[in-house]
Amino acid sequence: MDNTLLVELSRAQFALTALYHWLFVPLTLGLSFIVAIMETIYVKTNNPEWKKLTKFWMGLFAINFAIGVATGIIMEFEFGTNWSNYSWIVGDIFGAPLAIEGLMAFFMESTFFAVMFFGWNKVSKKAHLLSTWLVAIGSNLSALWILIANGWMQHPVGMEFSVDTARFEMQNFFDVLFNPIGVSKVLHTVSSGYVMGSLFVVGISSWYLLKKRDILFAKRSIIVAASFGLITSIFLITTGDESAHEVAKKQPAKLAAMEGLYDGHKRAGIIAIGQLNTKKEIGDNNEDPFIWKIEVPYALSFLGYRDINAFVPGMNDLVYGNKEHGIEPVNEKIEKGKIAIKALRSYKDSKKQNDLQNAKIALKEFRKYEKYFGYGYISDPKKIIPPIGITFYSFHIMVGLGSWFAGLFLLMLYFSMIGKIENKRLLLRASLFSIPLGYIAGEAGWIVAEVGRQPWAIQDMLPVGMATSQLDTTAVIITMSLFTIIFTALLIAEIKIMITQIKLGQEEA
Amino acid sequence: MNLLYKIVNFYIDGFKNMKVGKKLWLIIGTKLFIFFFILKLFFFPNILQTQFTNDKDRANFVIDNITK
Structure with a gap:
């Protein structure tokens, strides 16, 4: 059996699953907070227009959430099948964070999510608002545990390798939780989701302004999302700086590749x-x-x-x-x-x-x-x-786009505040076309993080070649093809349903 | 009992009044069926769980793999 081919196929399969999963996650992270802010304004002002606006964006949030939910579970399947050595070795470290993530997601989704969608006019305004905020916080906390686990692979701490069980056994949960690479990864990744959510709202609202429809709704949405986007972009740049600082100390080969x-x-x-x-x-x-x-x-x-x-x-x-x-x-x-x-x-x-x-x-x-x-x-x-070209260009694409987004939010907010946003058609078009750019930036960030730490599955401890299971390469090719078909179908469904809802507008949707 | 009835009713009412939601639930259901009843069952066995009956054998197998 050609082990190199097997490792490369297993890596490609995992990369495909992770990249598809990340098409859904950032919008959930960002849009949940934007919707919560919009609903807060509704509860504060008691203006029914803000309720309609909240419900519209909440509907798009639901579409993205429903189609994206459980796409991450595939990666856990792959751990057990394609990466059995790795899965066994890290089992003791990953068990706690992944179990907390699972429980949190289950309770949040079955309780607060239902109140958020079914509870309009059935629970008090404040109880509904609380549920919306809890959905936002819960989604973000779920991401926290996954990112902590990923941070540990980049910089393994708080553990000892047991020669009898062949596992890294956790010695200190708080060392794992507050791992500097993990913390900077959580903050940077989650804030990239906030920026993605803001780009989405600003971009779709710009489309309404370009079409000269739902004007007030679009302007209000832009003010909320551009404000949130500007603040979180600045935070994103700050956390990116901290992240690079940690990479310089803990993963110098990644930094060298990022900069050529x-x-x-x-x-x-x-x-x-x-x-x-x-x-x-x-x-x-x-x-x-x-x-x-x-x-x-x-x-x-x-x-x-x-x-x-x-x-x-x-x-x-x-x-x-x-x-x-x-x-x-x-x-x-x-x-x-x-x-x-x-x-x-x-x-x-x-x-x-x-x-x-x-x-x-x-x-x-x-x-x-x-x-x-x-x-x-x-x-x-x-x-x-690590591969130099892909790491270098992905890093520069991510940084370049991240800087553009901060500038875009600033311009959108400024022209909205002075009441001239409808006339800035070039800016509105740029804003609409920045939605896919947001996804490209997010995926590029993950490529830097994951390709940039090659050849390691666990930094300095386990290279990817030793982490895989001995499988038939045909089996990996079949499952990879199945994923491509399923995830592409899901993506098409998402885009189609979203576009239908957006075209209907806030009144009909 | 009254509380339980209210909760069940809350969900039933919610599902009944959904518009796009019905389509979304269909997608979620189909997706979960494919993931758990097709992919997981037929394509993604947990290799160490299926090949060995206890953790000691699993540990020995992994150590053999990484010290070849």
């Missing part, structure tokens, strides 16, 4: 925009890394390490080592990793033969080199660097 940085240096600049030279390779100093670039001097040192004079390691430093800056070459890590793997094998064999003396020695050896464990599987030092 081959040779590390002090006072490193950020590439604002540029084109990578595809002839450039790691370890080759003859080619320039970029065909062209626009660089902001000192910015990478400052944003990465909060010091404009800081040294930022490049991919060559990380692969071949840099004594001056205390960076160990990967080939040395590989050797130590192999010792750890051998010691683990020796421990198991000794235990089996009831040779406790040898088992004790092997365990001591394993613990000594444990932090290099994952490197023992790496066949070539260059393989610790």
